[in-house]
Amino acid sequence: MEFTLFLGCLVLACAVMVGANSGIHFAVLSLVFMAVFGSCLVVIEGGSFMPLVVLLVYLGGLLVVFAFCVGFTDDPFGMVGASKGFVLFCWIGLLVGGVCMCGHLWGWWVVGVSGLVDVEVVGGGAADELLGVGLMYSSGWGFVVICGWALLVTLLVITGLVRGCCWGSLRPF
Secondary structure, X not given: OHHHHHHHHHHHHHHHHHHHEOOHHHHHHHHHHHHHHHHXXXXXXXXXXXXXXXXXXXXXXXXXXXXXXXXXXXOOOOOEOOOHHHHHHHHHHHHHHHHHHHHHHOOOOOOOOOOOOOOOXXXXXXXXXXXXXXXXXXXXXXXXXXXXXXXXXXHHHHHHHHOOOOOHHHOOO
């Protein structure tokens, strides 16, 4: 459980580093680490095939977006967390994360993540990784819609970041 908490903290740290970087190279490296740590979390919880597939699909999409964005950037090596407010924010985050980690390790509180959702299939015979797919599309349709909306917003943000002054994504090279 401690290793799971540690990996969760690493995912959170990588998410902060994505937002704190002005250079796209460092932000993409943080996204790669975040994808790997997230897949490790799923493997620890018992998945074997699905984390690998999700990691490969995510890294493939990330490679396309990275190649597209690098073609339009001027500064390949931006500054990492240049403002004093960001440094203060990181120290406060480290302090809160350390208190939470120590509180969990010393037993001040107990947080469990295993077995939050119980899906039982009688007479199934399907692999354990595939049991939640039907549930996601039947009962979890709202989650699928929210994820699709988030992907659309991400696409629009990336297009807005790399667009020209007036041509948008249709400008000549």
